Amino acid sequence: MNPRVSRSSALASKATGFPIARIAAKLAVGYTLDELENDITGATPAAFEPAIDYVVVKIPRFAFEKFPGSEPALTTAMKSVGEAMAIGRSFPEALQKALRSLETGLSGLDPISVPGLGEGDDANAFRAALAGVTPDRIRVVAEALRRGAPIEQVRAITQYDPWFLDQIAGIIAAEADVAANGVPATAERLRALKAMGFSDRRLAMLAGGGEAQMRAHRLSLGVMPVFKRIDTCAAEFAAKTPYLYSTYEAPFGDAPECEARVSDAKKVIILGGGPNRIGQGIEFDYCCCHAAFALADLGVESIMVNCNPETVSTDFDTSDRLYFEPLTAEDVLEIVRVERSKGTLLGVIVQYGGQTPLKLAATLDAEGVPLLGTSFDAIDLA
Template identity: 45%
Template sequence: IHTGESIVVAPSQTLSNREYNMLRTTAIKVIRYFGIVGECNIQYALNPHSEEYYIIEVNARLSRSSALASKATGYPLAYIAAKLALGIPLSQLSNSVTGTTACFEPSLDYCVVKIPRWDLHKFQRVSTKIGSSMKSVGEVMSIGRTFEEALQKALRMVDENVVGFDPSTKTVNDDELVEPTDKRMFVVAAALNRGYSVDRLYDLTKIDRFFLQKMKNIIDYKKILANAPDLTYPLLKKAKEMGFSDKQIAQAVKSTEIAIRQKREKFDLTPVVKQIDTVAAEWPASTNYLYMTYNATPNAHDLQFHNDCTMVLGSGVYRIGSSVEFDWCAVGCLRQLRKMGKKTIMVNYNPETVSTDYDMSDRLYFEEISFETVMDIYNLEVPEGVIISMGGQLP
């Protein structure tokens, strides 16, 4: 399957230490053999049952994969590559996020999930099967403290009509489990809901059992919510830690999104703002790269809120009919606000965009653009105003 069609999880969840270092060592050897100075990413195919691997491609350029890697780690790859091209050695460069030398590998204390968006339903006579040719028109990147949280966020980002890892979106079809399609994730959800075992799904999909078990955790917890006589604080907290949205919880317990939100606020159950710092908190860092999670000590935010910013909502995922032109509008808006002497907050989740560059705004929330999340950010930041007209179709 083409890299652009694949779901990507970082850091790697299923590689052993030996496999990881084998691929890392090979990458360094390849880059040194070609004499590449600057940015390069290598795509591998690794046999999960042995240490046999193939190099699929070597990209000695800033591709979508490197944009994703840069946004996922907070390491400014393009900036560093440009400086290296000018002949400045890496040892003399500093990472603008941490203030430390750029000579270190980023380490993550959070989980990132990238999911492509396909708009195949807008075309007639187009196969929904995905493979070695790229059909996706955009991608999203979500950040969470657990895989379950990041996965559910990402699924909502891809399509605003999806509530999460939802078993009611598609019906069970073994053929769709065997051959990947643009909606296979929801067929897996339906199969887990029907009682398919992890081993049976592995035999059909060849998706690693680790991920299938994590997906099963979500479906199992949805059933617990649906059967609970009352939505208590521990039940609601666990649901939020697993990435359930208010609307998703409301569907499970036969309630409304507003009612769940009010219950959550009554319990003082609100998300915590965390910083992406590239060094897994091993070194003090002050960065405006932010995400929200429920997997943290309540109200232990990584920064202070000054209530003097203007919030701009981005355009979200690229789709047919809404693409880079709306990101250009959002960036123009941020620059004009900065010229007027105002501090800015950007909310967006598209790693391909300029608006999600670390130096475009005073604070960047890599978060969903949904009623729940935008209101959570608004209640924390209490901005002077919110500009929602720059993001095209989504806001």
Template identity: 55%
Template sequence: MPKRTDIKRILVIGSGPIVIGQACEFDYSGAQACKVLKEDGFEVILVNSNPATIMTDPGLADRTYVEPITAEFIERVIKKERPDVLLPTLGGQTGLNAAVELAKDGTLDKYGVEMIGCDLAAIERGEDRKLFNEAMAEIGLEVARSGYAYSVADAEAIAERVGYPCVLRPSFTLGGAGGGIAHTHEELVSIVSQGLELSPAHEVLVEESIEGWKEYEMEVMRDHAGNGIIVCSIENLDPMGVHTGDSITVAPAQTLSDLEYQRMRVASLAILEKIGVETGGSNVQFAVNPQTGRLIVIEMNPRVSRSSALASKATGFPIAKAAARLAVGYTLDEIVNDITKATPACFEPTIDYCVVKVPRFAFEKFKGTDPTLTTRMKAVGEIMAIGRTFEEAFGKAMRSLEDGHQGICAGGKEGADKLSDDELAQAVATPTEHRIFFVVEALRRGWDIARIHAICGIDPWYLNRINDMVQVQESIRGLRVEDIDADAMRLLKQYGTSDAEIAALTGSDERFVRAYRKGLGVVPSMKTVDTCAAEFSSATEYHYKTYENIYRTSPDAKKCVAPDETTPADKPKAMILGAGPNRIGQGIEFDYCCVHASYALAARGFETIMVNCNPETVSTDYDTSDRLYFEPLTYEDVMDVIDVERPDGVVVTLGGQTPLKLARMLEESGVNIMGTKPDAIDFAE
């Protein structure tokens, strides 16, 4: 059926200020929703208190209230605006909790406002641990053995039954706030006390520990007719015990058998139906015992989330946009995919590449903070990388973090190479932001894969792939750059090795490596993200760089041809460099600047090209600019895009410190810097 005709005015709740666990992904989802609802002729009323967001721009909604996301203020907006419906599933946990309060205190009934996308009962079944576990039991799905504590004494009694360590999960909190893993009675008392205080329901789930199990997530879409699709499967590199927002994750899942995948797929759709998510996007998390294959359901979010933004950017499927349309009555088969302009939204995305997400932390800003990763989220941002293989994507991801690493070839930043074997084993066993570099050092020392897996729980498949990357790099350590032939250089690039890493391994300079590599004819090709593994042509210029599918023009030719999937432009081109991962001191405000620069340059007749690696942002929406390159903001990766696009100028002053640091090298490479020149930038800095 088409859109509902009984709805004229829609109230959308945003997510408020940026906090750990709830960042600019909700600006992205909320902005998408507001745009499509207005396109469909609805009047959109927005409540959000964050001035740094695109969604609070005056033109995005018909009326915007920059007010606190509380029931009190939202009721005043409802009283004044008299919306027909409330859409609560696009504003993160803050928006969802506010909607629950408005429903429970009778405000929505008082003013005749209907909640769409998800009703109160569905939200409570999805968010309340007790109701959720009961619902899973009714459909025959297993959850971890557990009990509910309303006091410390309750928690102590349950812990005696399920044993230590046990996982503590407060109900209705954001990013696992107040939760954790208790290995001792003292830890139990400390965590439960805080969890009871932070939970609006004063309820903490105490459950058996499934530390070390494999964790997966399914991004699901459902319409009111009962149609459902899996947009994307996501696998955590870290085993259970680390919050999914703090783990390196991979899409699609790499280590699932087809039988396991189908079990999760069927279970995910059944869970949405049982919980009562009428329409829209949700995610469902599963844990699998790697020894026995036992599958349990961890939790689900009856709303879009940070993972939804990641899945949208990973596949090209606009989850928030589709969720908004489904909420107002459309079905999946009635929504046309923006990427292909040919397939309906009920066409399940298929991707012929690999995506890796790596979180960004800021422990250095908070001296004395425990950097150990637990079920409580601590990441302040994240990056995403796309490659044809896991190795290529992982290499890109590790050089995108802008934390001093050039890739996995870390050298001495963490001091990994100076640790004794016992110290290294402890570092590999402890989940921290740097653990992956300690794993790399263990592989470099020749430790057995089975030994490393036993210590850290990372699946052997991933350890073997990372080991391949390490061995390829080690094969050139100490050589001169000139000793590397075209085949070896191509192999290095296909295994995710950056020019900067090659320079470090050979005692050379990054720019010399680049010039030498290009002289060998080893250059990347630009591929397109199309949601359908090239089954249909893409109507959207959304690209990533790869060294796969490179062939020689003839067997004896030194040069290689890299077939690009980009199209020529007949307008002058302006390239905008984004801000990279969110971190303290450089956040959503720079994304706002880059998005408006793109709009302004397009209005002046330029073809706009955005380069960024942050999946949470509006700038990496595929329709913000004429062309989007999801690439690291490094000299190498930016120059590779410049070589293909040949822009008339590059904007470096709107993405914060990240692009500013590239300005000088880009200018020295012959790139026209638009606006403030590097000399003036250096003078000011």
């Protein structure tokens, strides 16, 4: 047995809820899998292979812009400085959530400029861009499909599996429909777009409106996400640990089931730091974890929101409830809405996650969400 734990095993652990490091340590001292309990269900042994009914996408974050002169080319050497993980019911949903979780300004498969485009030989410009193995290659693929490149041609250059290209093409087709016809006026059609991972911001950009206007339209139609649990068993057994992700599940017959099971206790939301980057690392995660521990000592529920699989804050047993979600205004406000539905939400802590949650302070304050600690005015002044 290999005793080392890498970022790959950390991803597998966070994606399935199976505590690989803990189980590996127990096996090393002589336990067998059938002797160890699954901490998430509390009713099954660790010998049960995790079963998942969702899709997980991890995207690395790069910082080539911090190193002038460096070549933004991907090789066998690891060059990423962090990573973001997203969970959804489908690949398009998880992919678009992961892209906005990177906190690089993306709202989805945003358009990208291709060198040489518009200079008389667009076909060769795209061929050269698609052949280059760069951090933004998936966006170049999307841009090529957006401009009418055949899927087979893109596959031949990139060697991407046709299934993934077909999924990306589906996103591009939906974008084109919104750009041509505007945002759907019916809840059913809007929910279908949201189920593909489109954020309010991205839909607003495509339709030519504002994000706040788009959010108001969505809420007026009653289109809101539900939260599902990561339980290692695809809901075959009850899960004790609240490890959650959002999805826009279509109501087939009945209303889609929300598995958040919000408590009636006093609670505080802690916003994590998102993906590691130059200037923002695990020191902020340390602060978030100790905030959760301090709240537990005070008898207050801690609710963690983060999207970084490398951190301790995204362990399912660090806080009372974990939402593995992008740290954007839209996603955080939906968590606030659900948690406010029952019990007493004392407020949100934004100070411990670095710049990521601080940038959300204005929106949260405008929505009447209490900010614990430093006020928004003081944050804005600083």
